[in-house]
Amino acid sequence: MSQIYREGPQVDVFYSEIDDSEQPYGIYVPPGYKPENSYPLVIMLHGAMSNHRLALRRVFGHTNLPGENDAKASRYFPDWKPENYIVATPYARGTMGYQGIPEEDVWKLIESCRENFNIDENRIYLTGLSMGGGGTLYLGMRRPDLFAAIAPVCPAPPSAFYPLTGNALNLPVAIHQGGADPVVRPEGTRWIVDEFQNKNTLIEYYEYPGVQHDSWAQAYGNGNIFRWFDGQTRNPYPERVRYSTERYKYNRAYWVKFDKLNPGTLANIDARFTAKNTVEVKSENLEAFTLELKGHPLFDHLSPLTVKINGTSLQSQPRFNHYFTLSAGKWVPERYEAPAGAKQHGLEGPVYAAFTNRHIVVYGTQGAADAAEITRRRNEARELADFSISFGNYSQPSGVNPRVISDREVTPDDHLSSNLILVGTKETNNVIAGLAEQLPVHLKAESAAEFGLIYGVGIQGKMVVVASGVPIWNNIGQYMPPAPPQPGKTVFNVRSNKGATSLMEVKDLLLIQKSGTAVVVDTYLENDWKVPAAAREKLIQSGAVTVSE
Structure with a gap:
């Protein structure tokens, strides 16, 4: 145990090197904690417009008192029945879903708990409500061998969850749902349950008649979730x-x-x-x-x-x-060795992946006529570095704050330690010019007012994203509208129409034409980061870019 915690609920922070920030989380330490004993760990994911403090209350069965709003309930932890579990609740940047940087925060919190406590590796559990229930499904399918069991409550998962339901073959799942929930409709949750059942998953489903969007009161009340977790242990060697x-x-x-x-x-x-x-x-x-x-x-x-x-x-x-x-x-029966520089773990794209680890946004100063032009370029880069969220009547300022610097400020250490998000062209950004021969595509200077190009490639162990011409990230819905909802299916993708999160659906390379609001090319690059033949032909036909041989 690397630091001292008092018993009971409390708040701590971990360091995130993504943007050099301290990220808060709730943590519960059981009475009489002994470092020489191993303890089960529960990770609890909060819902939209909520936080880590409320999540810690919820998982122990405490909803708000009559007349008490979330702001007041967040100020204190009530007394509750002790449980012999370590419980951790990430803030995960607020309401950003649990993909990308919030996902990385969850993995980091689990790592932090392993460092600070003696955790039983076969008894790590994941639960969450609403947006956090969807995050529970998504993260559970991504790393099913990490968890002994998962328990989503009124889950609103991202679309990326649905192709992965077969991954829960060895992962017990218990889903809780309100039968009259107007936010996360029970029909959508039943659809998820059917998907799991069709894949022969160990699925339990609890639907509470007449209960609306607060089924966590039943799921977490009276220590119910801990009693269910008591009976689940991970098998690291399934047949x-x-x-x-x-x-x-x-x-x-x-x-x-x-x-x-x-x-x-x-x-x-x-x-x-x-x-x-x-x-x-x-x-x-x-x-x-x-x-x-x-x-x-x-x-x-x-x-x-x-x-x-x-x-x-x-x-x-x-x-x-x-x-x-x-x-x-x-x-x-031979071992595959990836060629040097090929796509591989930690270096594969798509574009948004470069934003989910440590990154720097770099604007160009080359050829700027005056200070006003430098300011315009800086502001354009800041807009790309913005992770604010807005949907419906809700808005949240950026919970991620990467460095935004000029091309003249980039150091050799920046190249080694960070993904580089380069805004401009080789004519306007010195860093792009310096990497020009290693980049597969360049937007022609005369096309910058009519076309927008963004792509990501792996160079010397880091991702490099080049964003040239029309700032696609200022209104991506104009070119790539969100998929229409599917009747009876619950999908909650948290992203904005502007800024960094707007790029979550972009593949490795996207070229758009402003006047026609048309997507010219949207493609993955090949394993060696070259442009596929069909996409290459379209790029050349556009007349807007030069493509490397």
Whole structure:
């Protein structure tokens, strides 16, 4: 335990290197905590327009008193029945959903709890309400092997959750829902339950008749959620693993690791032991993977491993980790080594991924006629660095504050430590000019008033985003309107029509034309960061850009 906490509820902070900020969270330490004993951990995610302090109250069954608003309830922690759990509640930048930077804050908080407390690795749980219930579903599907169980309450998940429901094969899920909820409709939650049931997931569903958008009172009242968690323990070595992902960022679950995929395309694996040292694998859109089997009760590392992949049987020699690669259309027991500079874990795009880690927004000073032009460019960069949220009648100032600097202020350390968001063209931004030969596309100077270009590439271990011409981020809905709602399906994507979060749906490269409000190209780049042939042809035909060979 690296620092001293008092018993009971309290508030602490952790350091986020994303924007050099201190991020608050609620933390509960059980009475009589002993560092030599291991403790289960519950992570509780708050809902929209809420906070970490209220979340800590809610998970212990305390709603607001009659006539008490959230502002007043946030000022104090009432007495409650003790539980023998460590409980942590991230602020996660307020109402930003649980993708991107808020997601990183959740992982950071779990890491912080592991550093500060003796946590039982097989008893880490995730729960949350409303927006936080949706975050529980999404994060649980992204890292199912981290949690022993998840318990979403009246969940409003992002659209990215829905293709991942099969990932909960070994993850117990208990969903709570108000039968008369006008905000998160029960029909949408029942749809989620059906999806899990169709995938043979361990799903429990509790619907409370007549209850509106406050079913957390039933879910968390009387210690209910802790009693359910009491009976759930993670199995790190299940006989079968089913996992889907479209990102190297989420490239492993249990004893399966994805080594080569096409970012942006969902890859799937279904691997199961059929006997001792015998595994059957079904895969789709996957070109290389590893079976990390050390410690698995059905595996003997001193004996060969027999693996059947999509009907083809292979033998792998005795070792702890077993590697398989698709070569010339056939699976072979060989290890895949990513070429230098290729897309890989931590370096893959899409554009918004560069904003979710430490980053600097850089505006150009080259060729500026006067101070007013410098000010205009600086303001344009600040607009791109803005993470404020606005929807309906709600607005929240930016909860993320990256550095915004000129090209003359960028240091060698900035290149090594940060993703660079470069605003301008090679004619206006010295940093873009310095990287020009390593960049795949450049907007022509004469096209900057009519076209907008934004793309991200990996260079020397960091992401570099180039944003040129028309500032797409000032009204992206004009070019990429949000998908229409699907009847009966609950989707809550938290983003704005302006600023950084407006780019969440952009792939690796986007070119728009202002006058026609048209998307000219919206594409993923290839694994070596080159422009695909079809997109390359469209870029050239636009006449607005030059494309590197």
